Amino acid sequence: MRLSELSERSGVSTATIKYYLREGLLAPGRRISATTADYDEAHLRRLRLVRTLLQVGGLSVAAAGEVLRHVDDDSLGRTFRLGAALWALPHPPAPDAEEGDEAQVTARREVDLMLEELGWESARELAPVNPDHTSLVEAVASLIRLGYPWNAEMMTPYARMMHQVAVHDLDFVETYPSESERVEAAVAATILFEPILRAMHRIAQQEETVRRYGIT
Amino acid sequence: MRLSELSERSGVSTATIKYYLREGLLAPGRRISATTADYDEAHLRRLRLVRTLLQVGGLSVAAAGEVLRHVDDDSLGRTFRLGAALWALPHPPAPDAEEGDEAQVTARREVDLMLEELGWESARELAPVNPDHTSLVEAVASLIRLGYPWNAEMMTPYARMMHQVAVHDLDFVETYPSESERVEAAVAATILFEPILRAMHRIAQQEETVRRYGIT
DNA sequence: ACGTGTGGATAGCGCGACTTTCCAACAGGG
DNA sequence: CCCTGTTGGAAAGTCGCGCTATCCACACGT
Numbered sequence: 450m451r452l453s454e455l456s457e458r459s460g461v462s463t464a465t466i467k468y469y470l471r472e473g474l475l476a477p478g479r480r481i482s483a484t485t486a487d488y489d490e491a492h493l494r495r496l497r498l499v500r501t502l503l504q505v506g507g508l509s510v511a512a513a514g515e516v517l518r519h520v521d522d523d524s525l526g527r528t529f530r531l532g533a534a535l536w537a538l539p540h541p542p543a544p545d546a547e548e549g550d551e552a553q554v555t556a557r558r559e560v561d562l563m564l565e566e567l568g569w570e571s572a573r574e575l576a577p578v579n580p581d582h583t584s585l586v587e588a589v590a591s592l593i594r595l596g597y598p599w600n601a602e603m604m605t606p607y608a609r610m611m612h613q614v615a616v617h618d619l620d621f622v623e624t625y626p627s628e629s630e631r632v633e634a635a636v637a638a639t640i641l642f643e644p645i646l647r648a649m650h651r652i653a654q655q656e657e658t659v660r661r662y663g664i665t
Numbered sequence: 666m667r668l669s670e671l672s673e674r675s676g677v678s679t680a681t682i683k684y685y686l687r688e689g690l691l692a693p694g695r696r697i698s699a700t701t702a703d704y705d706e707a708h709l710r711r712l713r714l715v716r717t718l719l720q721v722g723g724l725s726v727a728a729a730g731e732v733l734r735h736v737d738d739d740s741l742g743r744t745f746r747l748g749a750a751l752w753a754l755p756h757p758p759a760p761d762a763e764e765g766d767e768a769q770v771t772a773r774r775e776v777d778l779m780l781e782e783l784g785w786e787s788a789r790e791l792a793p794v795n796p797d798h799t800s801l802v803e804a805v806a807s808l809i810r811l812g813y814p815w816n817a818e819m820m821t822p823y824a825r826m827m828h829q830v831a832v833h834d835l836d837f838v839e840t841y842p843s844e845s846e847r848v849e850a851a852v853a854a855t856i857l858f859e860p861i862l863r864a865m866h867r868i869a870q871q872e873e874t875v876r877r878y879g880i881t
Numbered sequence: 882a883c884g885t886g887t888g889g890a891t892a893g894c895g896c897g898a899c900t901t902t903c904c905a906a907c908a909g910g911g
Numbered sequence: 912c913c914c915t916g917t918t919g920g921a922a923a924g925t926c927g928c929g930c931t932a933t934c935c936a937c938a939c940g941t
Binding site: 498505535579582587589591592594595596604606607608613614616619637642643650651656657658659660661664 | 811
């Protein structure tokens, strides 16, 4: 199919598709002549994934490019490929607070205690280089800075629940036969499950609030 | 304290504080003279909350203003005040897909089935006006559009887990004595727990991936 | 042969979050 | 009492980002 058809079928303007091509989010079509290229179903599928990453996942164009480059990198083993793709996902920028402040030190200690308690060995090993670990420490530090007490004992149940969620995720990913499909599924699942969990969390909070206090 | 001191203690530039004042994120100080105003600890506390909403929660300045206006609205009962504040939190913009498409219809049906199965009565009643319900339907529709099968049966366990999380949240919020502190705590908890849960989710996924497949 | 569509490049636009600049009116130390 | 520095307030400017528009020479289909 040609550019215009890809545009029609995806609902994305040709100008925007060209922009994505320029930014490397989408592989160029098979060149037919100097002025024509041919796109296939894989392009359409990838384009839909891109739109989802941008619109639902809220990724920047640059971040989506990073992620997709890892997804397409055949040179990595499964774990690294997935890890690399997930680590390229955006993380909230480290706040302007000077690092090493008291709240952060406390947060780091409690997070490490939590990992120990859970027996998450590989998470502990990877901690220094894992941006998600950094994010977690920062978020906990923010809570502490706002004056909310927070420690390993309180965190662990949440982490156990998220582990259950992760088990479900991977069971789901395993239903896909090919390696590349699985990595793509894992990325899509991570990105799309986040808004789903967020929405469920807020709905559950509202439900529970009403149960406890009624509508007042 | 004066503007410059507020700026120093919070690490936010005076220009930015002025900007927040203009946008209504921060109440004006008590006027001492035509050119001086006095700020207290409450302003500092609020300013820290604002920065947290913006940096950690990723809210826009406008959205943070919305949320805080509800937090400060004494005319509402507890449930409505909290609900109003939470509903003012940003929701991913509805994708450009024409509404009422097949994926969305399916998604809505499955979400409603899930709520029924869970016995979340008030969530079902509020569904038509609840932006979180809309977000959930949209996110599920996106999954379906990308070709991932998804139904009530698969969603329910996740929702149950998020309900457990919400129960923990509210137990935590209840530890605060005053009404306004509790509403503020609820907002802070909702905003700050989201990055925490997200980070825990990703760490758990990595841990579980390593457990299943090793480092390959 | 000619209108439409093509890849490719460059420039422009609108928005949001600040940041800068300017101002007149003070405050407070010497 | 004067002089330096700060204050609240307004307006304009900056910057990065995600597109969007314009232009071009050329080729495809009819």
